[in-house]
Each structure stands twice: as C-alpha cells, then as structure tokens.
Amino acid sequence: MNEITGRRENTRDRLLELAEAAVLQKGFGATSIEELIAGVGISKSGFFYHFSDKGELAKALLLRYIERDNVILDELFAQADAxxxxxxxxFLVALKLFGDMMGAMTEVHPGCMVASVCYQEHLFDREIHALARDGVIAWRRRFRARLDAIVALYPPKLPVELDDLADMLSVMVDGGITISRVTRDPVLLARQIMLYRAFVKAVFLGA
Amino acid sequence: MNEITGRRENTRDRLLELAEAAVLQKGFGATSIEELIAGVGISKSGFFYHFSDKGELAKALLLRYIERDNVILDELFAQADAxxxxxxxxFLVALKLFGDMMGAMTEVHPGCMVASVCYQEHLFDREIHALARDGVIAWRRRFRARLDAIVALYPPKLPVELDDLADMLSVMVDGGITISRVTRDPVLLARQIMLYRAFVKAVFLGA
DNA sequence: GGAATGACTGTACCGCAGGTCCAGCCGCTC
DNA sequence: GAGCGGCTGGACCTGCGGTACAGTCATTCC
Structure with a gap:
C-alpha cells in the first residue's frame, strides 16, 4: 500500500509474479529463493518475511494460479454464451475459443501448475495437495454443470458418464500440456482440445 | 556377474529399482542419493562409480521405463491380436485390456516417468529430453500404425487427423495419471481410457 | 604366479540452497 | 513519540550434490 512513495508496488506480488514464470519454465525445485530475491531486489530476510518457507510460496502460487484460471474460464464461457x-x-464455441487461445501461444504452453505440484509431491504439505485437488474438482463441477444443461436438450447418443466427460477436459488439457512440452510442439494442445470438442459433438449430435 | 558369490545381483539394477519407486512416488528432486545408497547398502563412492552424476541416473531411469513400457504394450497388443x-x-480389445490393467491398480497409478521428467526440466540435459521426446514419438508411430490399418477397412465417420488421434491416447494416459493422482481417485485413469475407446469407436463406427 | 580389471570402500572436502535467529532501520500512522 | 509494517544485514546451521583420490578385495587373463 505504498502508493504514495510509489517505490514498490507490493513486493509480495512481484515475488509471486517472478516465481510463477520461473516455476512454469523450469520447475519449482529449480527455482531458487536466491534468484527470486535477486530479481525483485530484496534480501533473504525480506523473502522470509513474506513467506515462512518455500512451501508457503508454492501454496500462494497455486492459489493465485487457480484463481486466475477461473477468471479466464469465466470470461471464456461468458463470451461464448453471449x-x-x-x-x-x-460449450462448443467456448471450446473453440479455448483451443484458439492455446494455439495462439507462440511458445509451448507455460505448463500446468497443478501438474507441477503433482510431480513435486514431497515438497508440499497436505494443505497444498488439498488445494490442487479442490481446484480439479471445481473444474469437474463447472464443466459438469454445462453438460447437465446440454443433456436436458440433447439426449446423449453414446453411453458416457457426465462426470467422466467433464473430467476428460481437465485430463486432455493437462496431458496435452505435458505432451506438448515434451515434443516441443506448441500446436499439439490446441489440436487435442479440438479432438475433445469433436468427441462432445459425437456424444450429443452423433457422428 | 557375481553369480558364484551370490552376494549382490547387480547393484546398479538394485539402485535403479529403488530409485524408480522413489521417483514415481515423490519426484526426482526429492529422491536423494543418500537414501538410495542407504537402501541398497553401498557407499556414496559406490553410487558415483555407477552413475557419473544424478542426471545419468535420470537418463538410465527413463530409458528403463520406456523400454519396459514398450514391452508391456507389445504384450498387450499381441494378446489382443490373438x-x-x-x-x-x-485395437478396441487392447484398449479394454489396458483400461482393465490400469483399473486393477489398487493404489493410484505410480505416475508417468515422462511427465516427471517434463516437470523437472532444469535438472536434465538435452540428451534426456530428447529421450523423452523420442519415447512419445515412438508411441505416436505405434498407435498411428494401428490406426492406418483400421482406416483401410473403416472409413472414418468423423474428420480427424490420425496423428492427433494417436497422440490423444498418450495425452489421455498422461493427463489421466496426473488428474488421478491429484484427486487420489485410482479408477479415474481407467475410465478415461474407456472414454478414448468410445471416441475411437465413434470415429470408425459412428455413434 | 603375477598383472590387470571390476566393483567397490573410506575419508576429506567444496559450494549451494534452504532455513533460523536476531538486532536494527526507515517511513508512516495514530 | 510510540508502534507497526516492511524490510536490511550478518552470522550460522544443515543436507545434498559432487569431487578427489588412495586403498581393497575377488575374479580373470596371460
């Protein structure tokens, strides 16, 4: 709140910003506290003033990521609904918009924070895992609500559980990011999202 | 080759065995060399005799994982073809068998080595990344070959690129493992594989 | 029988990263 | 001018990855 001095607008946020970029690019373990404090120009004590330890940083990072992710999805669906x-x-329009968004990324997708957490299991406490879990379940509920609305008008042509179909989007985005990163193919993710879209079409409209 | 003494059957293999379990459970970064040498009962020098550094261990682990994975897939397809x-x-039978295999795992799936590598980017050199990439591309080719044989008999009812459809299996397995781990739901992966199967059916047989 | 090789052990040491402790400082508000 | 938020500075500890190097002991080759 040092708006008058203007010297620094929330060091904590600047730390998170820098940390997020670093973590998504090279992983949490590879991101050192030292590089972060050097980046924002504070001392080590300053870092530990904001976060009691590295786990707290991870928690804040994940929370921030999930929140922003939800905002993006809200906007996307609002746009599609309009x-x-x-x-x-x-739903199909939203998926198209989402695919375009992912495809527009010139570099390979920065990576999914949830997966980052998942494959760094040891580093984090239960609380942070619960956070990731809640995030995924929130996605399920969100997509499931959309599917419920659809199924009321379009009886499914294929026998699928709606929770599974909802989860499938999370699965394909997450898996798509991973495979996209490994193959260094930035368009792979977008194409996979389009395949999900094709499947949804097949389920509700038939082949 | 100390078959006569019988004292130790290949320390290197025992290291890899132990390391694989630890890495899949808690991540590569969290697996310390010290815990591995304590586990197999050798000294630190002994470890560095087998692996020049931790990166070499990762490389060996990935190689071993991909090899075993290929053997499993070979057997699975052979069984299905029989x-x-x-x-x-x-292909549909193989997917069913694969799904059953994944579903039979009482605990959550141990995790995918490729994703482990992907989210530990910094730790590994180019060589190891190329290894992961080659592994994924080998999967693509393998599944693509199956799809090519199918498409010769069953003209697709939906407009899909076969490489994308081949990649989709890798994507769903990898994403399924991640989401399965995060939600601590061991059956999620199997159900997602069945959804892929349903999509393949829809593509070639219609809804 | 002697040399070489493979598979280690033991000890000592280095640098880095995470983390702790604690005293102090500076600008702001009450 | 007292107190608080947001730091700084420095000392110190631990664990881990990694290096260096000399020695050991069983097996294998000539």
Missing part, C-alpha cells in the same frame, strides 16, 4: 443461446453450441 | 483378426476390434 454469442449463443443453446447450451451445446455455447 | 483374440481378434480385425484391426479395429483388435
């Missing part, structure tokens, strides 16, 4: 009344076509 | 002449039904 263009369309029908729940199925709204 | 039951079936038709390429589409062979």
């Amino acid at each position: 263009l369309n009344e029908d729940p199925l076509h709204g | 039951l079936n002449e038709d390429p589409l039904h062979g």
